[in-house]
Amino acid sequence: MEWSLTVDKALPRPVRVILRGVGQVFFCGNAVTGLIFLIALFIGGLVAGLAATIGVVTSTITAYLLGFSEDDIDAGLYGFNGTLVGPCLFLFLEYSPQLWLYVILAAILSSVVLAALIRILTPYRIPASTSPFVLTCWMFMVAVYSFDKFTPGPVLPTPEIPSIVAGMGGLSIEAWFTVWTDDTVKMWYTALTKGIAEVMFADNILVGILFLIGIAITSWRGAFMALCGTVVGVVVPVVLGANQNLIEMGLYAFNPVLTMMAIGWVFLKPTKKSAILALLAGILTVVCQAGLANFLAPIGLPTLTFPFVLVMWMFLFAAGMSKYWSEPKI
Incomplete structure (x- = not known):
């Protein structure tokens, strides 16, 4: 919608870039859309909203400080993986004050992983998309077994041999x-x-x-x-x-x-x-x-x-x- 593009361009650059980063989770490089997504996350849960905000801000700042592509940063492409990292780690890991630092570190690394994958995949005209988020979160989830300050949460799957589903468990x-x-x-x-x-x-x-x-x-x-x-x-x-x-x-x-x-x-x-x-x-x-x-x-x-x-x-x-x-x- 044209009005949303007008609002997007009228916003200060830092705000616009951050909100575009949230919007890019659904491929929407639009600050208005990103704002709606962020509001929705806060409605879903204060911690999830805060974690997503910290994630997108951290990953975007990291890309800027490391001198990655200005055009990609402006489009929000270095924000959406960080947006996902925050709520993901808070969902799958047990809460502790140190977990905020863990999220910040993971968001920083998600930008580094994204830059590396862009370099690898660009010749093939294939986007990295959310693969940096996946690889970073997998690494951080497995790593907690070696750190005394972190504990896997109840939502994180328990290692086990897969078994056959016993029917639908409900309606036909x-x-x-x-x-x-x-x-x-x-x-x-x-x-x-x-x-x-x-x-x-x-x-x-x-x-x-x-x-x-x-x-x-x-x-x-x-x-x-x-x-x-x-x-x-x-x-x-x-x-x-x-x-x-x-x-x-x-x-x-x-x-x-x-x-x-x-x-x-x-x-x-x-x-x-x-x-x-x-x-x-x-x-x-x-x-x-x-x-x-x-x-x-x-x-x-x-x-x-x-x-x-x-x-x-x-x-x-x-x-x-x-x-x-x-x-x-x-």
Whole structure:
């Protein structure tokens, strides 16, 4: 929307860059969108909002002090990984005063990792996206076992051999799609909205709605792709018989949300063909997430957004071989 761009440009540069960094979590380099995202995070929880703020400020300042690309910094590209690092570490690790220092250090390193990956991936015209956040958080999560001042939180998966899911643990497939009661409508509403909110680790319906509004302010197509992604992240797991609790919490949906936005809106020309490709990518992301969750189970690490990153990379590399997308738009 034009008015949001006007507001974006009118803001002081430091504020504009920081807010764009928050917005770039959903590929939205718009300060107004970033502000809505940040407000939503504070609504979801004061600690999460503070952690995200500290993360984005730290990672952005780090990029500036290390002399990285001014254009990338202005676009907020050195902010979004830091934005994710903060809430992530506070979710998966036990709270302690030292954890704030841990978040700052992780945010600093996320900018260094991003710069390194940009250098590696740019010749292939492939974006680093949230891979610095994933790699940094994995490293810091595993590292806590060696530090007496930090303790894994109850949400961090316990290292174990993966086991077969014992059914849906709730409604049947038919009930999800054919029996429309207050309970099923509530489940769909909850799963769809939380699927968007969980991109920033927010288990909150209102946060998901605000995120979608923020995306729509930047791009209607982006919002549509995000909505399609969360639908894929509910429908496909239901059909395949995934754990119902995980579906309702949106934990199968947040990766397809990012994948479909990346493929169907950001990095390929926004056409009907790229929308179909985005749908295929979204479906594969669900399967990839389930596979990576089992692969990482023995070492007790969450998948985070790595399913999205992996599938996005595969599809962008594949697009470079197609006569329709020989030059991905990045």
